[in-house]
Amino acid sequence: MLYEENILNGHRKVRRRLVPEEREQEILSGAIKYFAECGFEGQIRNLARQLGVSQGLIYRYFPSKDALIDKVYQVVFLNRWNCEWDEKLKNRTISLRERLLWLYKSYFSTVDRFDVIRISLSSALRGEKIGINYLEFVRLGLIIPIAKEIRLEFNLPTPEQRPISILEEQLVYSLHATFLYSLTRKHVYGFDIGNQPELLVEIFVDSFFSSLESSINKLFEYENKLSGT
Numbered sequence: 001m002l003y004e005e006n007i008l009n010g011h012r013k014v015r016r017r018l019v020p021e022e023r024e025q026e027i028l029s030g031a032i033k034y035f036a037e038c039g040f041e042g043q044i045r046n047l048a049r050q051l052g053v054s055q056g057l058i059y060r061y062f063p064s065k066d067a068l069i070d071k072v073y074q075v076v077f078l079n080r081w082n083c084e085w086d087e088k089l090k091n092r093t094i095s096l097r098e099r100l101l102w103l104y105k106s107y108f109s110t111v112d113r114f115d116v117i118r119i120s121l122s123s124a125l126r127g128e129k130i131g132i133n134y135l136e137f138v139r140l141g142l143i144i145p146i147a148k149e150i151r152l153e154f155n156l157p158t159p160e161q162r163p164i165s166i167l168e169e170q171l172v173y174s175l176h177a178t179f180l181y182s183l184t185r186k187h188v189y190g191f192d193i194g195n196q197p198e199l200l201v202e203i204f205v206d207s208f209f210s211s212l213e214s215s216i217n218k219l220f221e222y223e224n225k226l227s228g229t
Contacts, residue, residue, distance in 0.1 A: 032115050036119050077120070089146065104175075117188065118187055175204065
């Protein structure tokens with residue numbers, strides 16, 4: 001087995017020599033954990049110290065901090081996006097309630113992770129592009145498609161006839177946010193949220209549906225008054 005010797009902060013450290021693919025993955029995994037704990041303002045020198053490697057080694061695999069952050073974004077968010085969500089959501093042979101139950105059970109289990117929640121929140125709060133990009137990705141990939149299905153559910157004008165409004169988006173976010181708040185309590189504040197995520201999803205979706213028809217009708221009545229139609 002091959003080993004390599006590093007001298008870090010005056011201390012000699014013997015490390016197993018990894019093939020490039022393994023070393024890149026080690027750095028990336030460490031960076032995800034580091035940025036989840038410290039945010040993207042964390043410095044590469046501190047990441048190197050935490051990993052027990054030199055900054056030069058990190059830059060050998062990721063030429064800049066931005067390049068490393070872009071890779072973190074791809075692994076933490078994009079690679080975990082499930083293309084089935086869009087397909088199942090549009091399967092109108094199944095009731096909208098059942099589709100949303102399936103979608104959010106899958107979504108909840110996918111984003112119920114320390115790195116996903118903390119990185120998305122910390123980057124969004126600081127106005128960093130990774131957080132902003134992800135929020136827009138969710139908006140286009142989940143929020144708008146759900147709003148379109150709600151239109152169909154209640155025989156309302158199609159988005160081509162009348163664009164989805166900001167208020168309609170907010171209505172969908174009222175459901176989406178319940179899941180994010182639970183996971184924020186768990187991964188940011190450290191609270192116990194129980195171990196029955198599927199039951200929580202059912203409760204949240206049923207609560208949403210109990211007032212959905214009256215809410216969407218009220219919303220359309222308000223917007224009709226504003227437009228004079």
